[in-house]
Structure formats: structure tokens, C-alpha cells
Amino acid sequence: MTEAKTRCVMTVLQWFLGLVVLVEAVLFLMPSAHHAFSKTGMPDALRLVLGWGEIVGAVLFLIPKTVVQGGWILVGIFLLAIVTHFLHGMWNVGALVVYVAAAWAVVASRQ
Numbered sequence: 001m002t003e004a005k006t007r008c009v010m011t012v013l014q015w016f017l018g019l020v021v022l023v024e025a026v027l028f029l030m031p032s033a034h035h036a037f038s039k040t041g042m043p044d045a046l047r048l049v050l051g052w053g054e055i056v057g058a059v060l061f062l063i064p065k066t067v068v069q070g071g072w073i074l075v076g077i078f079l080l081a082i083v084t085h086f087l088h089g090m091w092n093v094g095a096l097v098v099y100v101a102a103a104w105a106v107v108a109s110r111q
Contacts, residue, residue, distance in 0.1 A: 025054035071107035
């Protein structure tokens with residue numbers, strides 16, 4: 001694949017990941033998500049930290065000059081979410097693993 005094609009593919013991946021994470025984070029912070037999250041037994045502050053962290057990371061990830069910083073924030077937030085899931089016996093982290101890989105790939109292509 002040529003460098004131009006690789007850059008185009010990574011830009012598309014950057015935008016898809018950034019927009020999906022941004023929308024999901026906003027939904028995660030909605031009042032209806034509070035009720036579902038309260039059933040997990042985890043403190044609501046964790047939901048707020050993860051949600052706002054994802055929003056900040058996604059916005060920075062979508063800005064060309066801050067894509068690397070936003071990507072590393074997203075990787076950190078997703079890894080925190082994976083660890084939290086594991087600690088609470090929730091093993092369904094496949095989507096989070098894919099998000100980590102996608103964010104890492106975009107960051108690696110920009111450094």
C-alpha cells in the first residue's frame with residue numbers, strides 16, 4: 001500500500017473511531033445510563049470519569065494537531081475500562097480491545 005493510501009485509511013479509521021467513541025461516551029453519560037450502571041455495583045464517579053475521559057480523548061483525537069495526544073488518552077481510558085471490567089468479573093471486552101488497537105494504530109501512523 002502506498003504512503004498516501006495508508007494515510008487516507010488511517011484518517012478514515014481516526015474519524016470513525018473518534019465519532020463512534022464520542023457518541024457512545026455521550027450516551028454513557030445520559031441519565032438513563034446512570035440507572036443501568038448502578039446495577040453493576042460500581043460507583044457512579046467511575047462512569048463519569050470514563051465518560052468524560054472518552055469525550056475529551058475523542059475530541060482531541062478528531063483534531064489533526066492533537067490526534068496523538070487524544071489517541072493516547074483513549075488508549076489509557078480503554079485500558080482502564082478493560083481492567084475495571086475484569087476486576088468485576090465482566091469478560092466481554094472485545095469491543096474495547098478493538099478500540100485500543102485502532103487508536104494505537106492511528107497514533108503509530110502519526111508519530
